[in-house]
Amino acid sequence: MASAEASPGGERGEASATPEAGISAHLLPAIGDIAEEGTRGSDDGTGLCIAVVCSRFNGHVTRLLLAGALAELDRCGVKETHRTVVFVPGAFELPLAAMMMAATRDFDAVVCLGAVIRGETSHYDFVAGECAAGIQRVQLDMNLPVVFGVVTTENLDQALARAGGALGNKGTEAAATAIEMATLLRRLASSPARTPGQAVPAEHEKERAS
Numbered sequence: 001m002a003s004a005e006a007s008p009g010g011e012r013g014e015a016s017a018t019p020e021a022g023i024s025a026h027l028l029p030a031i032g033d034i035a036e037e038g039t040r041g042s043d044d045g046t047g048l049c050i051a052v053v054c055s056r057f058n059g060h061v062t063r064l065l066l067a068g069a070l071a072e073l074d075r076c077g078v079k080e081t082h083r084t085v086v087f088v089p090g091a092f093e094l095p096l097a098a099m100m101m102a103a104t105r106d107f108d109a110v111v112c113l114g115a116v117i118r119g120e121t122s123h124y125d126f127v128a129g130e131c132a133a134g135i136q137r138v139q140l141d142m143n144l145p146v147v148f149g150v151v152t153t154e155n156l157d158q159a160l161a162r163a164g165g166a167l168g169n170k171g172t173e174a175a176a177t178a179i180e181m182a183t184l185l186r187r188l189a190s191s192p193a194r195t196p197g198q199a200v201p202a203e204h205e206k207e208r209a210s
Helices: 059-075 091-103 124-144 156-161 170-191 202-209
Strands: 050-055 083-088 109-117 146-153 164-166
Touching: 050 059, 050 091, 050 146, 050 170, 059 083, 059 109, 059 146, 059 156, 059 164, 059 170, 083 091, 091 109, 091 124, 109 156, 109 170, 124 146, 124 170, 146 156, 146 170, 156 164
Parallel strands: 050 083, 050 109, 109 146
Antiparallel strands: none
């Protein structure tokens, strides 16, 4: 396929720039590190089609996020021919482009990348909040993983630390999340129908997670 602004994604947790000794700054654990029983996605992107929508604003940051995302897609087995990269002017435009990509039904997930850095006015608050809300709306309306890979920070140093610096790369994490969610939704869709609240036998749960 042809290639065509800081972050509320903190539910995964984020370490400080100077983490305690022995504590990783990258707090998104590997899927295989989760010991608990339950259905989960995979980091195998073989056969998946992924769209990446990237903001051009603050491009010195977003190009690093994009590089991290594409490298992760490579690592997970998503072929170049199975991914499309689309550029938009800024983070505010990410949801609309994501909606258009999702509406094609050609993709298993959409990754949204951007960088919103606080300035001297309230512009930051509007852009960051509306961007996050818009991406979430697309995800829920389209029943498709649409991943928030937008860093929202107080300054440039904080943004760079999250774009391949000391605190990892949010583009990499966003791509990994897209693959995990796409494979999880496939597994959930193929699960046998059951009465709400009915427990899944442990042996069947293990089969689906394998």
